[in-house]
Amino acid sequence: MRAVILAAGQGRRIGASEKGKPKPLLRLLGLPLIVRSILTLREAGIKNIVVVTGYKGQMIREQLGDGRRFGVKISYADNPDWQRGNAVSLHCAKALTGDRFILVMSDHVFSPEIIKRLAHKKIQTGEAILAVDKSPDEYIDMDDATKVYIENNRIVSIGKGLRKYNAVDCGAFLLTRDIFQVIEETIKEGKDTLNDVMDRVAKKGLLRAFDIGDEYWIDVDTEEALKHAERLLLKQLIKPTDGFISRVLNRPLSTRITRWLVNTNLTPNVLSIISFFICIISAALFSIGSYLSFLVGGLLAQFTSVLDGCDGEVARLKFQTSSYGAWLDAVLDRYGDAAIVLGIVYGLWSYTGEPRVWIVGYIALMGSLISSYTATKYDEIIRKKRSSNWRFGRDTRLFLVMVCAIINELYLFLVLIGIVTNLVSIRRLYIMRTSS
């Protein structure tokens, strides 16, 4: 399946021209808006993309190239009449689209899930399907939004000025080639916006609504909307599996750091490695065996715990997630965990000279590593069945390191880790047994 992205407009309301670039090239969390659209389409499985350019089209073409860099194939259509309505832009893509295609706006941010589901809809000749939001969030600018009125899944009227409406147009369509015929008819009547075209389709009873449910989207039309979009995307980074410490402490901090990191060239894997080295420094500090080194080591351990969220966040925001990256992160986390326990044990031993810390540390290390080992399998099999997401995870462990370092009770930390992590694994064995 192909997709068309309309990127011909100037973006007057957002003041793009004053910034010296067309609106599709304005950056949002490290990526130009249009690159985000392209990567969203790619994530939804669409690799053949037609971009319709107009205002400063050359600049956009230079930035995107043939699309290979993004793992897609981009063809271009030019709209010299970009100052006219956006239906004219879509019509420029006529020769490049297939029998059915997705249409999105370059200035809309979508959950890839919306495109994925929309692309899988069945569509009849002459029909058009429009993604709609039945409960738009408060950040949607209702004055500027295109409203629709839906009856039995059919859109009966559409327009910005609609007084009676029950959903909002999200700016993503599934169309067939027949739409070009409708555009030509509409333009002949002197109307040239997509709303006019869709209104015509609606009047024929051929405009269907696709409810996006809880998925996110936003139309980035103003500076304010750009800020909303940033907040919206950052909010998506909170995982439902995040533990307590992660949710209340690490995630709010890591997303703030990520907001800055996305504008650098640091890749997620490099971030994983940096986070690992900070972990090693923390371990080295513990091994010195003085209260001051414990204290700094403990704060650094919590810092690496925060930073540990950033690699995945950057990866998701910049569409750079990979199974290798997730795995590298996991393995480095295990080595980091082991280094911190070894550092603490060595430090405590230098400090107190008591050999029992070695045995306790040994059990803590065993418990910590085996609980990560059991977590992988457990998640695969059990999580689907159970909703509880309480977990004695890495966020909790590293937070506990910091607390115990501050109160100078790192031996207690080892004892706690030794007991709890091993109990966690035994509990998992028990749960798996009773539920299998």
Place this chain on the structure above:
Amino acid sequence: MRAVILAAGQGRRIGASEKGKPKPLLRLLGLPLIVRSILTLREAGIKNIVVVTGYKGQMIREQLGDGRRFGVKISYADNPDWQRGNAVSLHCAKALTGDRFILVMSDHVFSPEIIKRLAHKKIQTGEAILAVDKSPDEYIDMDDATKVYIENNRIVSIGKGLRKYNAVDCGAFLLTRDIFQVIEETIKEGKDTLNDVMDRVAKKGLLRAFDIGDEYWIDVDTEEALKHAERLLLKQLIKPTDGFISRVLNRPLSTRITRWLVNTNLTPNVLSIISFFICIISAALFSIGSYLSFLVGGLLAQFTSVLDGCDGEVARLKFQTSSYGAWLDAVLDRYGDAAIVLGIVYGLWSYTGEPRVWIVGYIALMGSLISSYTATKYDEIIRKKRSSNWRFGRDTRLFLVMVCAIINELYLFLVLIGIVTNLVSIRRLYIMRTSS
């Protein structure tokens, strides 16, 4: 889909009646032949089974019951004329079969894969599909085997006395309800074996061959064949992923133990736990810190390594494999590994008083556990792509424990494990990176 198992015969050639039971109840590696057939069908996804009994039918019914115990539903048909040919037995199942069904003999042992593939074949009205072996192994009794001659995937002739043949009948069929019509015609002519019936189907050009390829099967007709079957099934226990030590030392020993264990009531999970406790005893011996305790500990470590194969072997032979069992085994292995390293470290430390053994032991433990952690993911992603199955696995580690214990060089063991296991994980990270 349903299946019919013919279990009406007496088993004269194997001397079943002298043993006081009908042939389908003769045991092969812990399971009566017919139970093995039932579980093979279940593993192939067939849960609705018709058993045709004859000679000592009551005894078979009492043993099998309604099949719930085996996770299937069994219905029975009785053949009072069991002394006649086996086509008569199949005809007794007429009222109980579906439009298409699998037919197997209770005295044949099959790879479940054969049934699985056979059941997925498309079959036309009137056709019959027969599983054939184009390169029968030397243990197949060619004098007694039913031969077939195949041309273009059609069987043109079938019979025991065939002089020109290019494959052997494996005793597994995919049939349609039409077969009963053919049986009636054949019996009217005074012939009553399945071979006669199939010959008739072949003459109509409706008997197709299904090549079983490399999958195993055997017809258990004599005492000798029973012994062959045992060897054949034990040979299947060798995994292609077995490491070197496992292949040349552990597996030959463990299959011998398993051959005995299948006749006990010990479940695979109980065996995993027994093996784990022997591991703990080995660790406790190491921790005593004398050469004698090292020696016995080392031998016990190797013994637990051998025993570690038995749980899986018993599970596979008795159709008791489960994802929980595999997981329990893996987690107990990790705790066993950790216990042995801790035992060695403690023992060496008591023996030498040197604190460096703690650090080395710590690195060995970390490497050992993390390499198990990385193995899981690595296998998932990489093994499919690569054929090499060299591995510094548990079999190698525990063998090395024994060797180092014998030569009283357990410190060397810790150093080796510490270096090799960590290198293995780093190598995996590298391979995953370059191949992703």
